[in-house]
Amino acid sequence: MTRLRLGTRRSALATTQSGWVADQLRALGHEVELVEITTFGDTSTQPLSAIGGTGVFAAAIRQALLAGEVDLAVHSLKDLPVAPEPGLTVAAVTRREDPRDALVARDGLTLGELPAGAVVGTGSPRRAAQIAALGLGLDVRAIRGNVDTRLRLVHDGKVDAVVLAAAGLARLGRLDEVTELLDPLQMLPAPGQGALAVEVRSDDPLATAAVRSLDDADTRASVTAERALLAALEAGCTAPIGALAEVVEGMDGAELSVRAFVGSEDGAGELRRSVTGPVPEAERLGRELAAVLLEDGARHIVTVGLGPAVTEDRPPDPDRAGGHDPQRVANRPHDPADRPDPTAPERAL
Numbered sequence: 001m002t003r004l005r006l007g008t009r010r011s012a013l014a015t016t017q018s019g020w021v022a023d024q025l026r027a028l029g030h031e032v033e034l035v036e037i038t039t040f041g042d043t044s045t046q047p048l049s050a051i052g053g054t055g056v057f058a059a060a061i062r063q064a065l066l067a068g069e070v071d072l073a074v075h076s077l078k079d080l081p082v083a084p085e086p087g088l089t090v091a092a093v094t095r096r097e098d099p100r101d102a103l104v105a106r107d108g109l110t111l112g113e114l115p116a117g118a119v120v121g122t123g124s125p126r127r128a129a130q131i132a133a134l135g136l137g138l139d140v141r142a143i144r145g146n147v148d149t150r151l152r153l154v155h156d157g158k159v160d161a162v163v164l165a166a167a168g169l170a171r172l173g174r175l176d177e178v179t180e181l182l183d184p185l186q187m188l189p190a191p192g193q194g195a196l197a198v199e200v201r202s203d204d205p206l207a208t209a210a211v212r213s214l215d216d217a218d219t220r221a222s223v224t225a226e227r228a229l230l231a232a233l234e235a236g237c238t239a240p241i242g243a244l245a246e247v248v249e250g251m252d253g254a255e256l257s258v259r260a261f262v263g264s265e266d267g268a269g270e271l272r273r274s275v276t277g278p279v280p281e282a283e284r285l286g287r288e289l290a291a292v293l294l295e296d297g298a299r300h301i302v303t304v305g306l307g308p309a310v311t312e313d314r315p316p317d318p319d320r321a322g323g324h325d326p327q328r329v330a331n332r333p334h335d336p337a338d339r340p341d342p343t344a345p346e347r348a349l
């Protein structure tokens with residue numbers, strides 16, 4: 001039995017996820033205390049892009065962990081920066097929930113049933129790019145807010161539909177509002193979507209040992225490939241990149257299938273590629289798929305987040321390298337009148 005303090009944000013999703021991990025650990029005989037941590041991202045009303053992107057949420061919890069104020073941190077893996085944090089270790093990656101994105105639309109509509117011009121709200125360039133790539137004439141608009149806020153936009157008639165992670169809806173008990181689970185053939189999730197990372201101090205053998213059995217080997221292999229791909233594309237957390245790795249039954253037994261999407265938010269270009277290979281080579285497979293995408297022109301499609309790339313008419317801007325570019329929020333960026341206010345909501349995965 002180990003006594004563990006688990007640092008968590010206060011949001012409904014964060015406390016549900018942390019509570020779930022705490023319950024798993026209690027079932028193993030450990031004593032777990034939840035410690036609420038208010039992050040700058042929670043209190044600031046500034047756009048996320050102005051204060052460091054989705055990583056700001058993870059950063060405050062990580063600080064508390066490094067300072068010894070808590071012993072464990074639970075993160076949605078898709079919100080965790082790919083760069084390792086010195087002194088910390090992801091001691092468990094929990095078994096992934098449904099990794100798919102879900103549509104919540106008015107009147108029970110599916111994506112294909114939404115009429116041209118229907119407004120789809122999303123804060124995610126990845127979702128925006130894949131919706132645009134379907135060529136349905138949908139009007140993708142930037143929104144911000146927690147899961148509850150986003151769902152309310154549909155119920156209040158402010159948008160016709162929103163796209164959210166099925167995993168988050170499942171954890172919050174709101175799967176019944178989903179009108180379509182989106183097939184990864186059309187909508188690849190964010191790398192790591194649906195999985196939780198349990199982080200400990202690297203020099204804390206007790207906490208490491210306590211959470212070890214929560215680690216799921218297939219999920220860890222999958223997210224290892226997805227995050228290696230993201231890292232190899234030098235992609236920031238707001239880049240329009242989707243990836244899904246799955247352990248599947250191949251000709252010679254289990255193998256890892258890795259699929260990825262890169263696109264632009266105006267639907268002007270998109271690439272989908274896949275590789276399969278041995279499960280233990282997850283990291284190499286992720287890097288290999290990134291290389292295929294780059295070879296096939298990913299840099300010319302994605303002008304956001306791919307490091308110092310670029311297109312001829314858009315010289316790289318060091319202030320924006322790897323980060324959010326407000327101009328890219330535009331649904332049809334070639335029409336200046338269509339550009340939204342650059343202080344518009346930031347994009348998140």
Ligand SMILES: NCc1[nH]cc(CCC(=O)O)c1CC(=O)O
Nearest residue numbers: 076164165167168193194195349
């Ligand atoms: N970006 C916010 C976020 N971070 C994790 C989840 C859902 C849970 C998960 O993907 O593991 C969500 C909400 C969403 O994208 O709909």
